[in-house]
Amino acid sequence: MEKKIITGDMLIMEVVEANENAPEILLSFGMHCLGCAIAHGETVAEAAAVHGIDLDVLLNALNA
Numbered sequence: 001m002e003k004k005i006i007t008g009d010m011l012i013m014e015v016v017e018a019n020e021n022a023p024e025i026l027l028s029f030g031m032h033c034l035g036c037a038i039a040h041g042e043t044v045a046e047a048a049a050v051h052g053i054d055l056d057v058l059l060n061a062l063n064a
Contacts, residue, residue, distance in 0.1 A: 006062040008045035
């Protein structure tokens with residue numbers, strides 16, 4: 001199975017489905033998005049901006 005590339009325009013919940021390590025990675029960045037109702041409609045880029053996180057650094061971690 002080919003690994004799906006995580007992009008900034010993906011919804012948080014799509015990322016969780018695409019990467020089994022995403023919850024741990026998001027939490028390590030201080031993003032507690034998994035318990036938030038907004039996660040179903042918020043993109044990675046939007047969440048990173050709200051939390052003041054460099055999007056490229058976050059994407060690199062999610063795609064590593």
